[in-house]
Amino acid sequence: MTISEGSQDITPPIRRPQPLVAAAVIFVAGICLGMVAPWSARISLAVAATVWLACVGAMLVHRRGINALRNVLLAVAIGAGGVGVWQVNQQQVSSRNIALYLPPHGQSLITARMLIISAPKFSQPVGRRALYSATGPSTTFIARLLAAHAHGRWHRVTGNVIVRIPGFLPGLRNNQQVQITAWISHPPGAVNPGTFDYRHYLSTYRILASISARHSRELHILSARQSLLPLSGWLDWLRLRLRRRLLWAQRGHTRAAFSNIALLLGYRDPSIRRVARHFSQSGAAHLLALSGLHVVIIAGAIWLLLRFFIRRPRYRALVAMLVIVVYMLATPCGPPVVRATVAIVMVFITMLLGWPVEILNIVAAAAIVVLFRTPAAITGVPFELTFAVTVGLVVLGTRFQRAVFGQWLQRQGDLARAANTRWSYARLHIKHWICAVITANAIGTIMAVPLTIYRFNQITPLAIISGLILLPLVSLALVAGLLELLAVLVWPPLAAAVATAFYPVVFSMIYTVRQLAAIPGSVINVRSGPWWNVVLCYAAIALWMMRRRLGLSRATVMILGVGATALLAGWYAITQPHRSVDIWVTSAGSGNAAIITGPDGSAAAINCGSLGSPHFLAGQMASLLHHRGIEQLNACIAGRIDPAHASAIGMLASRCGHAPVFTDYCDAHFAATTASHRRFFASLADLKLQVHGLSSGNILRIGSSISCRVLWPPRNLPAQAPTGMRGCILLLAACHRPQVLFLDRTENPAVVQMLAAHGIRAATVVLTGPGRLHAPMLAALRRLDPTSLILSGEVATAFHADQRLLRPVPSRIYAVRQVGCVKITLSRQGSTIQTFLASPALSR
Template sequence: MRMNRRPLIWFAICYVGGSAAAAGLSSRGVMLAAGAAALLALAAVLCRQASWQLAAACVVAVGLAAGERMWADARNVTALPALLAAAEADGPRAAYAAEAVGTIVSAMEVDGDRVMFRVAADRVHVEGEAAPRELRERLLVHIRLAEQPEQAVAAQWRRGDRVRVAGELTLPAGATNSGGFDYRRYLSSQRIHWLLKAKGTAAVSPAPGPIWSAAALLGRVDSARAWLGARMDILYPSTQSGYMKGLVLGIREDLDPGQFQQFSRLGLTHILAISGLHVAVFIYALGGLLRFVRLTRERILLILILSVPLYVLLSGASPSVMRAGLMAVLGLFAARIGKLKDGLHLLAAAAVLMLAFDPFFIENVSFQLSFIVTIGLITGVPPIRKAMPQWRRGKALLDLAAVTIVAQLVSFPVTIYYFNQFHALSLLANFVLVPFISFVVMPLGAISLVIAIPWEAGGKILAYASHYANDWTFVFVERLSKVDSLRTIWASPPLWWVAAWLTLLGISFYLIGCLTEQANAWQLKAASAADETVPLGTESLLLTPLGAAADDAVSLPRSRGLRISLLSLGFIAVMLLVYAYKPDLLDRRAAVSILDVGQGDSIHIRTPQGKHILIDGGGTLSFRKPGEEWRERSDPFEVGQKVVVPLLMKRGVREIDLLVISHLDSDHIRGLQAVLDTIPVRSIWWNGTIKDAEDARKLLARAVDLDIQLYAAKAGMEHRLDQETVLKVLWPVPATTEAVPVLENQNESSVVLTVQLYESTFLFTGDINSKTEQSIMNHEQQKGGNSLPSSGSISVMKISHHGSRYSTGEEWLKYWNPLSAVASAGASNSYGHPHPDVLSRLAQAETGVWRTDRDGEVRFMVTESGLFMQ
C-alpha cells in the first residue's frame, strides 16, 4: 500500500485541501468536496493503495480543517453589527465619532504624518449611545499627525500599552475595481473590521499595561528589533541601511520603494524576506560556533531548538519564516530523539500546525509561496540534479543551477497569478545573487551587527567590507531590471491553470527521476560487462546472460514510453503557456472600463482585435505646503502605481497602442508616470499645450526620453485603430500658431473624442464645462459633420468634469441623446461631485447613470449584437 509509506504527508494534503475548500467555497461546495474526498478515500482502500485507517484519517483531516475554517469564519464578525449595517447603508463616506479603550497589539508604524497600530479593544463608546459597550473588537488605528514633534511622541508608544483613542470609526475600503486589491477582505483575514481614524497624538491617551502579557512580551521584541535596526543605521549608509535591515532583521519598512521595485521585476523579493535560507544560515552559523566550543551533539541540538524561535521573533515572524522556523524546530527535535525523516514530513507537520493555529494563513501569499516552493525543491531538485552531468569540479555550480531552475519553475505560476510579470533574466539574477547575498552579504551584515553591540568601531570595519558588495548588487540588479525587452506581463491565470502547471511539474519530476534511474542502471550494467573478460569470436554473443537480454528487451520500450510521456507533458506545458500569455486570443468582444481612481479619470479600452487604449491615468493630489517635507511617507499612495498599473497588468495589457491625455491637470496625469515606467506605450495624443507644473513637465519629458510618438489632438482628426474601432476628435480646435502654447487653466482645452466599437459609440469629454460644450456643438454644426451613430444617439457618455454643476447642460444632452452616462468621481471628494443639478438633468433626459464613487468600476462589453454591462 503505497500511501501507507507516507501517512503524515497524505494527512497534511487532505488537511490543506479541506481548509482551502472551506476558504473558497460555499457551505454546499464544502459538503460536496468532503463527499468527493470520502469517495477518493474509499477508492484508495478498494484499490489497495491505502489502509482503511489511513483513509479514515484523511477523511477526518478534511472534515477537521473545513470545520475549523468555517468555525473561524463564523466567529470572524464585528461585535458592532448594528453599526456595520448603518455604515453599509450610509455608503463609503460613513464615519461615526467613537472612543475605544484597549491594548496595543502590534508594533508602532510611524511614517511621515501617519501613525498606524492595532488595538484589541475591550470597550467602545459610539457617539449617541447611552453608555460604552463592553466587547472584544480589533481595530486598526490611523493617527494623522499635525506637527513634526508628534512623531517622537508616537514612537514612545509600545505594544502592550493600554490606550484610549478618540476618533471616527469607518469601514475599510473594499475592492471597487474588478480584480483590484480588497483592503476590507485583507483586514478581515486578520480579524479586523473597523478603522479608527484620529487627528494628532492628543487623541491618544496611553498608559502602561500588564508587564507579563503576551502583547507586552512581544513589545519588548519590537523594542529589540528597533534597537538592532538603529545599529544598522549606524553601520551602513542611508542608501544601504534599509536593505540590510530587511535582509538581516526582516524590517522592510525602510527599504527604498524604487529599489524594491527593481528586485521585484527580477523576482528577487524573496531575498529581502526572511525565509528558510536565512534560518538555515542562522542554524549553520550558530551550530558551527557551538561545535567550536566543543559542546556535545545533544546540547547543540537543544540550544538550536531554543534559539530558532527567538530568531523567528526577532526577524518579524512572517508566515515564510514561521514555516521555516517550525520545520527547523521539528527537524532538530526529531534528530535529537533519533526519529528524523525526510523534509516532506517536516513540511507536512508544519503546514498542519500553522493552519491549526490560524486557518487564515492559507490566504497569505507568503504562506502559499513558501510551502509551494519548498515542496518543489524537495521533490524536484533530486531528479533534476541526477539528470544533469555529474562533474566533480563543478558540482557546487550544478547543485545551485538545479535549485535555481526548480525554484523558478515552481514559483512561476504563483508569481504571475499575484504579480503578473516575469523577467527572462530572473534565472540569471537568482543564480548569481542568491548564493552571493546568502553566504557573503547576509553573514557579513549579521556578524557586523553582533560585533557592533559591544564594539561599534569593530562592527563598522566589518560592515565596510559589505558596502562594496551591496553597491555591486544594486548596480547588477538595476542593469538587469532595465532590460525591459525581456520582461513579460501576464494576465492573472485561473486557479485551475496554476494547479495544472504544478501537477504537470510534479509528474515531470517523477518521470525524469525514472528515466535517470534507468539510464544509471544501464550504465552500471555496461560498466560491469566491460570489466569481464570477453572471449574472442562470434561465439561470445552466445555467452550473454539471457536474463540481461530479457531485461533490456523490457526496459527499452519502457524507456521509450517515458520519453514519449515527457514529450507529451512538454507539449501540454507549451499549450498552457500560450493560453496564459494570450487568454483572450480568440475573444472578439470589446471592453470599455471606467476605472475607479478616486477623484480623477482613467478609462481603459480593449478593442475587438485586442489592442489597448488608455485615456488618462488618474492622480493623487498633494496638498503639502512648503516646509512640510516631514509629512512625506516612505512609500506614499500613488494611484498609478497602486491602482492603474496593477489593474492593467492583471488584465494582460502588455502594450498600450494609444494613450490619450485629455489635459495636463494632476488628477488626470499623475498616475501616467507609473504607466510609462511599467508598460510600453506606442503613441500619445494630448491637447497640444504645456502646463507650468512639475508633474506635467516630468510626464512629457519621460515620454520624449522613451521615444514615444506624441501627437497634438485637434478637432477633425480621425483614426481607425483596427477594423471595428474608430476614434474621432471633436475638441480642441486647431491652433493658429505653430508654437506650443503654455496654458495653466487646462479644463476647457481637454481632448474630447468619440470611440466607435462595432455599432456602439462612446463619448469622452475630459473636464470641459457648459461653455465649451456649446462651442463643440457649434463647431460640429458649422462643419456639417455628424459624429452621431445612425440611431441618432450615442451609447455611453463620460460626464464632463466629474459631474461639476456647470457641465453636462441640457442642450448638450439633447444633442448627443446618450443612452447611459458615467460620472468618474471620488467616493469622499469634497467638491460634491456629481452635483445634484447634473443628476437631475440626466434624469430628465432619461439617461441611465453610473457612478464610480457609488458603483466602483463601470465596465461595458461590446459585441456585434450590442452593448451590455459586465
C-alpha cells in the same frame, strides 16, 4: 534483502512511512471544505472530537479490519478538524464584534476606546518634489476595541481594527489605551481586476474594520502607562527598534540600508520600490522577499559561527534552535519564515534524539503548524509558492541532479580520487555545490511557473540565470546583515563599522539586479489563466512525482503534461480578444483613471489622477495592465495639470515603458504660465518623458484598432484664457461603429456649447475628473442621448450623495465608486458593459 549482480550489490531503497504527509493533505482538504461548508464551527469540532474518540477506542483493538477502520476514522477526524479551524478563524466572530454593526457601504461616525496592540508607524510621502504626492504624513497602528459610545453610554465591543491618523504623534506608544472619534468602515477591497485585495489580506489576521481620522486632535491618550499584555505590541515595538538601529548603523546609505533590512527582516520601505521592481523584473523576486531560503542561509551561518564557541553538536543544536526562533520573532512571521523555522527546529530535534530525518514529514508538519495558526494563509501567494517549491525540491531534487549531472559528477569524482589531493577534493565539492544550486534554481522556477502566471501575470525566462548570478550576492548580503544585527545588539558603533565594510556587497547586489532587469525579455507579461489550469499543471507534476508508486511510465505522465499545456494554450487562443477594444474605467483609493487596451497589446491611460498617493494609483493601473498581459503604455493623456493629476501621470508613464504624455495644446506650448505648470514639466523632464500638445481636429491612433478624435481644446485658444476654458481634453474614442465620449471638467461652459452645436453621437459617455453637474450639462447629456453613462471622480461622489442629479438623463448609469471597475467592450457587433463588482447599474 540484497541482490548480488556480479561484483555489485543492489540494495533496494527503504521506504519509510510518511504519516504526516497524508495528515497534512487531509487537513488542507478539510480547510478547503470549510470555505464552502454551510454548517457552523461547533458542529465541525464536535464531529472531529467524536470521531477522534472513536479512533482512540479503535487503537486499543489490534485486528486487521479494526486497523483499517481506525485509519478511516483518523482521516475523518483530521478533515473535520480542518473544517472547524477554518470556520473558527474566518467565519465565527463574537456577538459584540464591531464588524457586525458596520454599514455595508460607506462610513459611519464612531467614538471608541481601544488598546494599541502594535507599534505606531509613521509614514510620509516619497518623492523628489512636493508635486509627487497630495497626501501628508500619517501614523498607522492596529488596535483592539474595548468600548464604543452610543445612546448616551458606553457599550462593550470587540474586534481588531487598523487606524490611520494624519500627522506625526510622538507621544503614541504601543499597549496604550486611547479614545478616538473618527470614521469607521470596512477595509477597502479590490475594485479593479488584478489588483491587491487589501480587505482579504487584513481578514487573514482577523482585522475586519478600518478607522480613519480627519485630524490628529480627534485622538486622546487615556493613559500614558503601557500595559504588559498583549505581548504582540511589545514584540512589534522591538521589531521597530531593531529596524531603527540597523538604519542608524547604515546612515548615509539609505537605499542600501533598507535593502538589507528587507532581505534580513522582511520589512520593505517605500523608498526601495524601484529596487523591488528590479528584482521582480529580473525574475529574482524570491531572493528579495523573506522566505525559507533566507532562513536556511541564516541558520547555516549561525551553525558555522557557533562552531567556534560550542564544540559539542548537541549543545550547539540547542543554542542554534533558540537563536533561529528569536530570529523568526524578529520578522513579521509570514508563512515561509514559519515553515522554514519549524522545519529547521524539527531537523535539530531529530538530531538530538537520534532519529532519521524525513524531510517530507517535516514539511508536512510545518504546513499543519502554519495552517493551524493562520488558516487563511492557504489562499495567499507566500504559502502556495513556498510549499509548492519546497515539495518539488525535496521530491525531484535528487532525481533531477542525477539525471542531468550524474554521469559528469561521477567522472569528476573518479578523477578526484585518482589525484587524491586536497585541492582535487575541494574542486569536487565546489562542482557538487554548483550543480546543486543549478538544480534548485531550475526546479524552483519550474514549480513556480503555474502560480507565477496565475498570480503575477508574468513569465520570467531568465529566472534561472538571474538566480545563479544573484544568489552569491544575496547570501553575502544576508551574512553581512546577520553580523551587523549581532553587532547592533552588542555594541552599536561596531555595527556601523560592519555596515561600512560590507556596503560594497549590498551596492553590487543592487547594481547587478538593475542590469539584469534591463535585459530585454527578462519578463513576459501574460493574461492570467483560469484556476483549473493551475490545478491541472500541479496534478501532472504530482503524477510525475508518484509515477513509480502508481506504476505509470514516463511517456504516460509526459502525455498528460502535454495535454494540460495544450488545454492552457487552447484557453488562451479561445479567450484572446479579436478586433475588439476594451475600455476600463477604474477607481483606486482617492484616484481614478480610464485605460484603453487593444487586441494587439496597445494601451493608453486617460485622465489619471489621485488626491492620495500617486505610487498607489500607478501601482493599481500597472497591475491592471499586467492582468491583461500588457507590458507598457503607448500614451498617457492628461486632461488637466494640477498636483493630483500631474504626479500620478508622471509615475504611471515612467513605470509603464516611459510612455509619451499628451496634454492640452495651450498647456504644452505655454508651459511657463504658472508655477504648477513649470514644476509639472520639470518633473517630466527629470523622468525623461516626451510631452505633446493636443487640439481639436487631431486624431490620436493607438495601435491598429484604437482611434481617438480630439474635440477640445481649439487650437486658437489663447494662453490667457480663463482656467475653466483650459486644462480640459474632450476625446471621442471609436472602434468600428461604437463611440465613447470622454469628458472632463463638466462645469466648462464652452464645452457644453460645443456639444450642443455639434451633432455628436456616442453610445457611451464617460464623465471623469473634477466638476459638478449643472443644468446646461444635463441638457447636453439629454441631447447626446447615450445608452450608458459612466461616472468617475468627483462626479461619481456627487451622484453618490444625491442620486436625483441625473434623473432627467434617460441612460443607464454606472458609478465607479459603487460598482468598481467598469469595462466597456467595443466591437463590430456594438458595445457591451461589465462591472467588476456585483452591484447592478441604476436604471432611469
